[in-house]
Amino acid sequence: xxxxxxxxxxxQAVAACAVVYFLAVLxxxxxxxxxxxxxxxxxxxRADELVAVGGAPVPTPPATSSGGTAPTGENAERAELFxxxxxxxxxxxxxxxxxxxxxxxxxxxxxxxxxxxMYEFTLTATFVVGVGYLLLYKRFxxxxxxxxxxxxxxxxxxxxVLLLYTPVVPLRDxxxxxxxxxxxxxxxxxxxxxxIGGMASVLYLVKERWPHTREGGYLARLxxxxxxxxxxxxxxxxxxxxxxxxxxxxxxxxxxxxxxxYWNWDPKEVWAFITWVVYAAYxxxxxxxxxxxxxxxxxxLIGLATLWFNFVGINFFFGSxxxxxxx
Amino acid sequence: xxxxxxxxxxxxxxxxxxxxxxxxxxELGRWAWxxxxxxxxxxxxxxxxxLGAIPGSVVPQHNVDSxxxxxxxxxxxxxxPIYQKLGLFDVYHSVWFVAIYLLLLVSLVGCIVxxxxxxxxxxxxxxPAPPRNLGRLPVHRKLLVPSAxxxxxxxxxxxxxxxxxxFRVVRHDGAVSAERGYLRExxxxxxxxxxxxxxxxxxxxxxxxxxGGVLVVTGGGFTNTLTQYDDFRPGSLFRESSLAPFxxxxxxxxxxxxxxxxxxxxAHKFSxxxxxxxxxxxxxxQARISVNHPxxxxxxDVYLISHGYAPHITVxxxxxxxxxxxxxxxxxxxxxxxxxxxxxxxxxxxRAGKPEQIGLEGEFYPTYxxxxxxxxxxxxxxxxxxxxxxxxxxxxxxxxxxGQSVYALDKKGLKPIxxxxxxxxxxxxxxxxxxxxxGMGSVTFDxxxxxxxxxxxxxxxxxxxLLGVCLALLGLLGSLFIRPRRIWVRARSTEDGRNLVEVAGxxxxxxxxxxxxxxxVVAAVRPEEEKT
Numbered sequence: 001x002x003x004x005x006x007x008x009x010x011x012q013a014v015a016a017c018a019v020v021y022f023l024a025v026l027x028x029x030x031x032x033x034x035x036x037x038x039x040x041x042x043x044x045x046r047a048d049e050l051v052a053v054g055g056a057p058v059p060t061p062p063a064t065s066s067g068g069t070a071p072t073g074e075n076a077e078r079a080e081l082f083x084x085x086x087x088x089x090x091x092x093x094x095x096x097x098x099x100x101x102x103x104x105x106x107x108x109x110x111x112x113x114x115x116x117x118m119y120e121f122t123l124t125a126t127f128v129v130g131v132g133y134l135l136l137y138k139r140f141x142x143x144x145x146x147x148x149x150x151x152x153x154x155x156x157x158x159x160x161v162l163l164l165y166t167p168v169v170p171l172r173d174x175x176x177x178x179x180x181x182x183x184x185x186x187x188x189x190x191x192x193x194x195x196i197g198g199m200a201s202v203l204y205l206v207k208e209r210w211p212h213t214r215e216g217g218y219l220a221r222l223x224x225x226x227x228x229x230x231x232x233x234x235x236x237x238x239x240x241x242x243x244x245x246x247x248x249x250x251x252x253x254x255x256x257x258x259x260x261x262y263w264n265w266d267p268k269e270v271w272a273f274i275t276w277v278v279y280a281a282y283x284x285x286x287x288x289x290x291x292x293x294x295x296x297x298x299x300x301l302i303g304l305a306t307l308w309f310n311f312v313g314i315n316f317f318f319g320s321x322x323x324x325x326x327x
Numbered sequence: 328x329x330x331x332x333x334x335x336x337x338x339x340x341x342x343x344x345x346x347x348x349x350x351x352x353x354e355l356g357r358w359a360w361x362x363x364x365x366x367x368x369x370x371x372x373x374x375x376x377x378l379g380a381i382p383g384s385v386v387p388q389h390n391v392d393s394x395x396x397x398x399x400x401x402x403x404x405x406x407x408p409i410y411q412k413l414g415l416f417d418v419y420h421s422v423w424f425v426a427i428y429l430l431l432l433v434s435l436v437g438c439i440v441x442x443x444x445x446x447x448x449x450x451x452x453x454x455p456a457p458p459r460n461l462g463r464l465p466v467h468r469k470l471l472v473p474s475a476x477x478x479x480x481x482x483x484x485x486x487x488x489x490x491x492x493x494f495r496v497v498r499h500d501g502a503v504s505a506e507r508g509y510l511r512e513x514x515x516x517x518x519x520x521x522x523x524x525x526x527x528x529x530x531x532x533x534x535x536x537x538x539g540g541v542l543v544v545t546g547g548g549f550t551n552t553l554t555q556y557d558d559f560r561p562g563s564l565f566r567e568s569s570l571a572p573f574x575x576x577x578x579x580x581x582x583x584x585x586x587x588x589x590x591x592x593x594a595h596k597f598s599x600x601x602x603x604x605x606x607x608x609x610x611x612x613q614a615r616i617s618v619n620h621p622x623x624x625x626x627x628d629v630y631l632i633s634h635g636y637a638p639h640i641t642v643x644x645x646x647x648x649x650x651x652x653x654x655x656x657x658x659x660x661x662x663x664x665x666x667x668x669x670x671x672x673x674x675x676x677x678r679a680g681k682p683e684q685i686g687l688e689g690e691f692y693p694t695y696x697x698x699x700x701x702x703x704x705x706x707x708x709x710x711x712x713x714x715x716x717x718x719x720x721x722x723x724x725x726x727x728x729x730g731q732s733v734y735a736l737d738k739k740g741l742k743p744i745x746x747x748x749x750x751x752x753x754x755x756x757x758x759x760x761x762x763x764x765x766g767m768g769s770v771t772f773d774x775x776x777x778x779x780x781x782x783x784x785x786x787x788x789x790x791x792x793l794l795g796v797c798l799a800l801l802g803l804l805g806s807l808f809i810r811p812r813r814i815w816v817r818a819r820s821t822e823d824g825r826n827l828v829e830v831a832g833x834x835x836x837x838x839x840x841x842x843x844x845x846x847x848v849v850a851a852v853r854p855e856e857e858k859t
Contacts, residue, residue, distance in 0.1 A: 172593075240803070244799070267384035270383050277373055288366045306377075
């Protein structure tokens, strides 16, 4: 297969996985629509159980209780079926997405890692979000995140293809370094994890704002505030050191090799630093009275906004002024 | 400023009543210190730091890209003085930005130093005795054993099991206390101290280091002395004597341009072959500099930054004497390496008995092409069909004033040379000569060399900064992933003569779940007969 054909394959795989993601979103929407019709009594029982989980002394981890016991009845069964279909479709979409990423790398001559520009970076970062979601699905019982992740990946992929698409080109000299793999892999993993944590933070804020919603609705079926906060914290506490490594260790070492200065206050560096500072503030805020919970979640979302602004916005607004203009 | 999971009290927290006390200087000072070192202030300062960094990405920064900054300043005559007052062209050295991070540092030190003391005392302390009511702890288990002897055996097994799990264990009368995860706070402290190390490294680089740029035409050389630099930015404590006495010659520069496909014209595989000496008497050594592979000579790094063309243009006077010759670096203007430059011929020409100087200004095209619509342009960045197209000026080049750019003509004393009423344009392909009107002489385009733009820099603190940031990461991992936790086991006799064993755990980090670990401990201490 020639390089050009791999590029075509990659583009087709992106289109195909977008369609499957869309079907997954539909399945999950149908699932949640059905769940609204599930008899309130069952939901009530379920809600009580969740409260009990929120209070600590229940020995079983929250994982089993929020995902395990399903409501009975025809609608409930069908809802569960659609939920399974949705997850299966998401898994298929992520697999096809993976093909798109790999083919993109094989399309270059010489073959290279598929993150030489913004389009490729976003393609890979969304892939990491999808993989992360599937990996954590069982462990954290993420069924409540199921409509959010495929929608996010789908929308981001659309933006990626519409606004950021670039044909395959060989890497510039400055990018031909082992640090491309180290620096960018770390940045992508951190971005994916921050994004998943941000989803939990958004849902935390929504649930915190409207605690008494219709029983059986989506919000009522989210895990308790404490569990949401914990998931947000865990993913972001994982992402923060990875980001520290990507932006403040691997990046400067590479910059020292390539540009002769380890820190140059390039717009991309400035915003990576801002992201780091905001997430540092998040970790501090979580341990400060008066900042726990709501305020900390808002800080985390500000951090996520600066992160994504850095990856997308910088190239639009500061393209020529940034030494990172390719990425 | 430090994150742990302990309550606010650990950080000299802001008191509940934020109003300042009456104006006794000592009290006021203490109050101010408490405010400054409180977590809230640290949070506020962190946000200010993030906000303060933003303008530096929006407004061009003088020490990042001085050319872009001057261009921006020319385009915005009204904003420039205001921005200058606010320090917006050099945000990261401006008073207010420095103030923010210095305050943050003070806040950090003010919070770390007391915590170091607390930690050093706490790290040697024995695990605390069990609380009176273990049933109130978040995770607890109960176990009934038949006799007091069994209770003692359970405690012995618990002690052994908890030691095996690398807890620090203390045996009390009828109870066992165990604790582990002391390194979380150590990691936290290490992280904050490492931030200071990073700053020390950065400061050392900024104070003692330097960075200079130099343009070398292939075949030319460079000696590491101040006069040889085109631009030079020293740190404030830099001494000229710290320049390493090396020199090098650039023999060749290679670049490959992609010839076909979508990415036609993209340059890659830059490399410069040099020979260098670490001092005047040292033997010459060969080396190759390319992007991502700088040359390091005695702790000074030489980087290949960019490249360009230096056409050889010879100017002769009316008698055929050479008055200017050799390679002249032209500055590339776009990706096709259409380049702009000037040639100055300061002496030799005369007109009406008065000495007259000559200047050329114009463009170099590595692969010359022409259409009616576009005029001359460069079709490809490689030197496949080099040509120059320049305007000629005569008069006073203004060289007497000194400090003149070699890339611009000072046209105050110059008049365009005209031929039949039109400004004379010198269009030359390689090897061709054009005669100037009125017997003024001639211009020849003899050849083309490439030049490289090199950056020479020394930043003495960079290893310290790297070490600091690695230590910070290590500390961060410890402070985020080590879970400090306590487990207590107590055996108590019940009314019917049996023994009730309570096992309870307290996770001192947020969000942890001790249930699994506690269940394992319970399983391990359970009497043998019950296990079956």
